[in-house]
Amino acid sequence: xxxxxxxxxxxxxxxxxxELSENATVYFKKKNNSNISSTYFKDASKAKDQILxxxxxxxKLKEKP
Numbered sequence: 001x002x003x004x005x006x007x008x009x010x011x012x013x014x015x016x017x018x019e020l021s022e023n024a025t026v027y028f029k030k031k032n033n034s035n036i037s038s039t040y041f042k043d044a045s046k047a048k049d050q051i052l053x054x055x056x057x058x059x060k061l062k063e064k065p
Contacts (some may be wrong), residue, residue, distance in 0.1 A: 005017065009047075021043040025041045
């Protein structure tokens with residue numbers, strides 16, 4: 001998964017990045033590996049921030065006359 005994540009980020013597939021990162025967060029948390037879990041949690045958070053930013057930008061474009 002680590003090898004594919006940069007490709008998803010490069011292609012700006014933020015929904016996929018967020019979903020995979022959330023799944024990895026849960027998996028590593030269950031395995032009691034909080035260091036890796038927190039890394040994936042941060043990735044999911046950043047991806048969701050990108051989704052919100054893109055959504056806001058799209059809304060602003062619609063509002064322009």
